[in-house]
Amino acid sequence: MSPFLVSTGVVALAEIGDKTQLLSLVLAARFKKPVPIILGIFVATLVNHGFAGALGEWLSTAINPTIMKWAVVASFIGMAIWILVPDKLDDEETNMRRKFGVFLSTVITFFIAEMGDKTQIATVMLAARYQDFFGVVAGTTLGMMLANVPAVLVGHKFSGRLPTRAVHAVAAVIFLVLGIVTLMQ
Numbered sequence: 775m776s777p778f779l780v781s782t783g784v785v786a787l788a789e790i791g792d793k794t795q796l797l798s799l800v801l802a803a804r805f806k807k808p809v810p811i812i813l814g815i816f817v818a819t820l821v822n823h824g825f826a827g828a829l830g831e832w833l834s835t836a837i838n839p840t841i842m843k844w845a846v847v848a849s850f851i852g853m854a855i856w857i858l859v860p861d862k863l864d865d866e867e868t869n870m871r872r873k874f875g876v877f878l879s880t881v882i883t884f885f886i887a888e889m890g891d892k893t894q895i896a897t898v899m900l901a902a903r904y905q906d907f908f909g910v911v912a913g914t915t916l917g918m919m920l921a922n923v924p925a926v927l928v929g930h931k932f933s934g935r936l937p938t939r940a941v942h943a944v945a946a947v948i949f950l951v952l953g954i955v956t957l958m959q
Contacts, residue, residue: 777904779913785921787944827901830900850953850956
């Protein structure tokens with residue numbers, strides 16, 4: 775399956791109920807300006823996942839292939855477990871001063887929230903696994919947008935209607951399968 779499609783699907787599922795999706799809801803409720811929020815999320819994600827993808831590709835060439843294979847397998851299995859732990863949004867991440875405006879506040883806040891987040895780590899792993907920087911970064915960015923744009927557009931009504939636990943379970947199974955497939959290759 776293509777790195778783009780796998781990256782899109784895995785990240786879109788992993789993002790459901792994630793703190794950055796919660797942040798999207800908070801920003802939408804606070805600013806009530808969906809277009810600059812969506813653009814801010816896109817820019818922050820593209821930059822963040824660009825760095826993560828570059829790190830993943832570098833790791834795949836800098837580390838012995840056997841060690842890298844086991845690290846990727848362990849990472850996929852670890853991600854399968856981690857994704858089952860629900861995220862909570864820190865109040866600090868939503869207290870951006872209004873002087874930056876909606877777009878810049880969204881870019882800064884979203885970029886910081888995404889640092890070390892599940893989807894950023896997933897981007898590193900996927901880039902290391904597939905060695906396809908553009909396919910993985912485009913896919914993970916699209917996955918983030920697929921999960922966050924509806925959250926921005928529909929606001930708080932959207933968050934309570936998704937079976938978050940079921941979506942996380944499906945994402946965990948996908949990560950586990952990716953780990954097993956990587957191990958078998």
